[in-house]
Amino acid sequence: MIVLDRLTKRYGNAVSVDQLSLTVPTGTICALVGASGGGKTTTLRLINRLIEADEGRVLIDGTDAASLAPVALRRRIGYVIQSVGLFPHWNVARNIATVPDLLGWKRDRIDRRIDELLDLVGLDPASYRHRRPHELSGGQQQRVGVARALAADPDLLLMDEPFGALDPVTRDGLQAALLDIQARTGKTIVIVTHDIDEAIRLASLVAVLDGGKLIQHGSPHDLLARPANAFVEAFVGGPRRGLRLLQVTRVRERADFSEPIGGTPIDADVTLDIALERMVTTGAHRLPVYDRAADRRGTLVLAAIASPDGRQT
Amino acid sequence: MLALLPYSAPIFGWLFPELPRPLYTRASFLDLAVSHAALVGMASLVVITLGIGIGIFVTRPIGRDFAGPVDTLAAIGQTFPPTAVLALAVPAVGYGSAPTIIALIAYGLLPVIGATIAGLTAIPRAPIEAADGIGLSPQGRLLKVELPLAAPIILAGVRTSVILNIGTATIGSTVGALTLGSPIIEGLSGSNPAYVIQGALLVGLFAVATDLWFDELEQVL
Known part of the structure; x- marks a missing residue:
């Protein structure tokens, strides 16, 4: 569990991060979103102390990050x-091996780890190990x-706009890969x-x-259904907010299980969109x-x- | 060439029939070349160590304030004529190799410092940021990431410096150092163009050979 406790960072008179408190439970993905200059990246860098906080603490599984040497952290x-x-x-293998090398792992353990990670991120070890970036x-x-970041099996992964420079199709593939990796490893990701x-x-x-x-x-559902103010409402989509809400709401929540009808059913776990x-495509109302889980x-x-749940109040 | 030149007296006698002694014989060409190489080698060793060291220092957070002054100083070192350095060094350290090496160091430092700074500052931001982010120490980052990436540019600076000093070392002969400049200086003062050609030929070949060797080295890197 990551606890940010009243984190503050100032640059001169400007406050980049202001009394920020946030708890990220173990094994969840937390997204820091907002406009440029909103303090997202600064917050991320305060966690691994690439930037030192002026006030406040970061607790990682109960340990104050400030009590560790930055490099070890x-x-x-x-x-x-x-x-x-x-x-x-360096070639791909050596890049991935950077941190295990620094930690003094044995050669064969590192080699096994490299193959394991290349598999995890969806690259064939045999053909990618020795390629140059x-x-x-x-x-x-x-x-x-991502493989390099996961090399030493950290419990926490920090990602700063990791897919921002990629084309939509590639980005989509990497997002899917990240969800899969998170499901398989249970990492906490910010x-x-x-x-x-x-x-x-x-x-x-x-x-x-x-x-x-x-x-x-x-x-996501909370934010889309009940944005706290105009900024959040504008940020989460403005006119597209209702459509996005469909993307985060499951059929299960809106279906009526008292009167089933015939035909090829849709899975209760898919989203409303x-x-x-x-x-729309079949012209059905x-x-x-x-519902697979409850067999109903x-x-x-x-x-x-x-x-009503989806309506603005 | 070094082996053949001692037997070239007839050629130079034919080229310059008016000269009584057409071939430089005060010291063997081999001795001159070895001494010349030793002077350049020693000076270059100091230049490389000091130049790269200073270049690294002024690109670290603690040394950043010194970047300007160091740049100026190194530039002065190169614009200051080596002969003037010799003249100033002789009263302090006497005649011979010592003042020559001092002049060569002063003259050769700028390209190495300049190239080291250029090389280290030209590294893309991304690997540096990543190195910090994944937990390389500042020394680890320097040795494993920065210096290897800056190596080609630094090597180019070292190459310039060494080649420059192979030529510059000839003036060491004016203060009693044994170099391939000895025949040149003596030829100039004794109106013996054959000596000048013999010295210049060997210096030129030495520089070209060294340059080719650096080519090989760059291929390896």
């Missing part, structure tokens, strides 16, 4: 940046960047992004920062629903998609 925390920053004079595409470089769709897709906890202050935090899409059948009607 950073070796325990994975770090991924937008510009990737692979070392151009310049021989890789942007997306492949960032996959290696990711900075200015892309609200990325935050909605990846994070279970979204923290909106503006002017160095934490404006609102909660699940997919159900709506199916209604109601869909049969199957039900119905989703068009009117339920716009039910």
Whole structure:
């Protein structure tokens, strides 16, 4: 668990991060979102002490980060940046091995770890181990960047707009890979992004920062359904907010399980945007629903998609 | 060339029939070349160590304030004529190799310092940021990331410096150092163009050979 406790960072008279308190439970993905200059990156760098806080504390699993040597602290925390920053004079394997090398791991353990990580990030070890960074595409470089960050098996991964420089298709692939990696490893991940769709897709906890202050935090659904102020409302989508809300709400929450209907059912765990899409393309006002977990059948009607929970008050 | 030149007396006698002694014989060409190489080698060793060291220092946070003054000082070292350095050094350390080495160091430092600073500051931000972020210590970052990435530029500076000093070392002969400049100086003062050609030929070849060797070295890196 990561606890940010009244973190403050000033540059001269300007306050970059202002009394920011936030708790990220173990094993969750937390997205720091907001406009440029809102203090997202500064907050991230305060966690691994690339920037030292003026006030406040960072507790990582109960240990005050300030009590560790910065270099030792950073070796325990994975770090991924937008510009990737692979070392151009080393091949992929050596890049990934950087931190295990520093930690003095045995050669064969490092070699096994490199193969394991390349598999995890979706690159074939045999063909990628010995390549140089310049021989890789942007997306492949960032996959290696993620592998390098995970090399020493840190519990915490910090990512600063990791997919911001990639084209939409590549970004989509890497987001899927990250979700998969998180599901398989249970890492705690703090990711900075200015892309609200990325935050909605990846994070279970979204923290909106503006002017160095934490404006609102909660699940994507909370933020979309109940934005705390105009800034959050504008940030989470303005006119597209309702559509995004569909992306974070499951069919299960709107289906009526008292009167099932026939036909090919839609899974209760898919989100409403997919159900709506199916209604539009098939011209149906109601869909049969199957809830696998509870083994029950039900119905989703068009009117339920716009039910009170999704409405602004 | 070094082996053949001692037998070239007939050629120079034919080229310059008016000269009574067409071939420089006061010291063997081999001795001159070895002594010349030793002077340049010693000076370059100091230049490389000191130059790269200073270049690293002024690009670290603690040394950043010194970057300006060091730059100026190194520039003065190079604009100051080596002959003047010799003249100033002789009263302090006497005649011979010592003042020559001092002049060569002063003259050769600028390219190495300049190249080291240029090389270290030209490294892209991303690997540096990543190195810090994943937990390399400042020394680790310097040795594993910065110096290897800056190496080609630093090497180019070292190359310039060494080649420059192979030529400059000839003036050491004016203060009694044994160099390939000895025949040149003696030829000039004794109106013996054959001596000048013999000395210049060997210095030129030495410089070209060294330059080619640096080419090989750059290929390896």
